[in-house]
Amino acid sequence: MTNEMKKIQIFDTTLRDGEQSPGASIDPERKIIIARQLGKLGIDVIEPGFPVSSPGEFAAVQQISRELQHVEIAGFARAVKGDIDAAVKATQDAARRRLHLFISSSDIHLNHQLRKSRDEVVQIAREMVAYGKQFVDEIEFSAMDSTRSGRDFVIQLVEAVIAEGATVINLPDTLGYAMPEEMSELFRYVRSRARGGERVRYSAHCHNDLGLAVANSLAAIHGGATQIEVTVNGIGERAGNCSLEELVMAIETRKDAMQASTNIRIGEIYETSRLVSRAMHFPIAFNKPIVGRNAFQHESGIHQDGLLKNRSTYEIMDPEAMGISRSMIILGKHSGRHAIKHRLAEYGVHVAEAQMEDVYNKFKETADAQKIVSDNELIRIAGELTQTQPDPYVLTDLYVHAGTQRSRTATVTIRDEHGMEQTFAAVGDGPLEAVIHAIQQAIPVAAEFEDLELHSLSTGEDAHGEAVVSIIHEKQRFRGTSIHSDIVLAAAEAYVAACNQAVMTSGSRSVQASVQ
Incomplete structure (x- = not known):
């Protein structure tokens, strides 16, 4: 094995393929916020959406192209002139851009979806790459469903688009069907046998239907791929795509085995994960590698x-x-x-x-x-x-008044470390907002309420819920938890617990609880 470290480009399609997850649609404004964070993360290429699909999608791709001048922007398009025109126009203000064209290559798709012959597909691919080449220098061509296609036909298709100016060849595992050894062999086979194959770069786009998206992407690198297409948290159609954080940390942790590196700033991984989860309303599984709640927590x-x-x-x-x-x-x-x-x-x-x-x-x-x-x-x-009070603040009483026809109000009583109790009241659009506003009056250090997770721990009428509240105080994140049958009370106690952590870990207070 060579000692030369190979640089792997990270192509992020969270805002295109990831948004195709059922229920994951986000508005253009949130797309732009996520795109900014992806740029901060160090993504090499961002695919912000499918410009021809809607005016809002076009506008979001256009604004992201204008704003993120340090990142290459990919305009996604079917091998159709109208799609290409929309992608080219939406990305025209990008400092660096590419056109990403795709067409199916498997007989299953050709016979039952496209209803076209292999020769017709080759001709369409050739014509559309040539058409796109008039507008952009960089063209990525995806032979969709490559891993279920005949290899010789994949080579025929690849040779045709290379001849017309394609610069990146993507061999997607569109249905998450391949085994890792098959994936690496596919890349080796196409790279070594396609005429002109040495002039282009190769990319892998793997889905996770069999839980192999990351493994197949790593196998593609061993087969010669220098770009991997990913989504944050592995979101995407059906079981999702190759997870950005898992792939990047596999490469980072096993550099010795991979002989590869990326440009990702790993210090931004967790913040990016949380942002996407909140924006798309997709919770992260507790046991999700890297960013899951249990990923670095140990009970044994x-x-x-x-x-x-x-x-x-x-x-x-x-x-x-x-x-x-x-x-x-x-x-x-x-x-x-x-x-x-x-x-x-x-x-x-x-x-x-x-x-x-x-x-x-x-x-x-x-x-x-x-x-x-x-x-x-x-x-x-x-x-x-x-017989002490280690907590700086204790929630001793909570009253909430909520209804459909009136404002939500909350009254809280807080006891401080000196035993003094004070009561505060507040209103809010919801009962929890009212509670938080009241607590913020009581606790001087009460910080920005960042996030709330609610989890059911049991079933039935006496079910208990766990509330996990995250706050930001002096640029640090603190998290408090509480378990109760009343979820509003659980959230209130979790918020107070997070504030107590901020106080107790800041060094402003040290409690000695001991018995002589």
């Missing part, structure tokens, strides 16, 4: 003990390098004393050895009942058993 006592001694025992990546705050240890029924003591110490709560066994036993009792114990619950347990 054995794992927690190893991590506290040396992170590399159970982590192959540094979450903080990707912009993920380090909350690596989830406290649950499998957690040990070491992890509990360490977590309390992070908040400045130091429990005397004489009381640690009582805290541990109460913790275990709580964990058995609800599996996970949030940080604020742990601190509360320590406070009850040591």
Whole structure:
């Protein structure tokens, strides 16, 4: 294997293929916000949409082309003159642009969808690449469904478009059908046998129907691809596309095996993931690699003990390098004393050895009942058993008035660390907004409410929900959690818990909870 590091271009199609996910449609304004973040992330090529599909789509592609002058913009088009005209016009103000043309290559598509012969498809591809070449220098040609096509026909099609000026050849696994070894062999075969193949670059666009999109994309790199087409969080039609964050971190983590690198600024990965998730209203699975809630969290006592001694025992990546705050240890029924003591110490709560066994036993009792114990619950347990109030602020009472014909109002009572209680009221468009506004009056450090996740932990009339609230304070993200049968109360407690974290980790307060 050569020691020369190969640079892999990252082509992002979140705003085109990703938006084709059912229910993932976003308005042009949000598209532009996401595009800006993709530029900040270090994406080489952005495919902002399908310009011919609607006036709003055209306008979004046009504005992104004008604004993101440091990123190459791809105008997506079928092998149809009207599509090409729209793509060319929408991207005309881009500093660097390419035309991305596609047509099917598999007999399944030709016979049942296009209803055209192979010769007709070759002729259309040839004519449309030649037509597009009048307007742009860079043309990417995609032979759709390449992995279910006859290889000799793929080569015939590729040779025809190369002769007309195509500069990038994309061999998509459109249905996520290929196995990794088949993917790498396809690229080797086409690269070595197509006339003019050495003059062009090769790209892979893999779908995830069999869960192999990332593996197939890595295999394509081994087969000679120098561009990989991805989406943030792996969104896309059906089971989605190759996940940007998974591919990039696989390359970054295993540079020794891949002999490759990218231009991605990995510190922006988490922020990009969250932005896309919120904009498209697509939740991220807890066990999603890299950006999932559990990706860097550990409940097992054995794992927690190893991590506290040396992170590399159970982590192959540094979450903080990707912009993920380090909350690596989830406290649950499998957690040990070491992890509990360490977590309390992070908040400045130091429990005397004489009381640690009582805290541990109460913790275990709580964990058995609800599996996970949030940080604020742990601190509360320590406070009850040591007769102190480790939390700077405690929500002692909440009243919410909501209805269809009147404003939502909330009244909260907060007790501070000195035992003083104060009551505040506020209104909002919704009950939660009213609650947050009231709490913000009570807590001086109350920060920007960034995000709320609600998760059902059980079923039936007595079901409990878990609220996870993220806040931003002094450019740092803090997260609080709470579990309750009343989801508004759970969200309120989670917000207070996040604010307490901001106070307790800022160094402005240190609590000593001990019994002499």
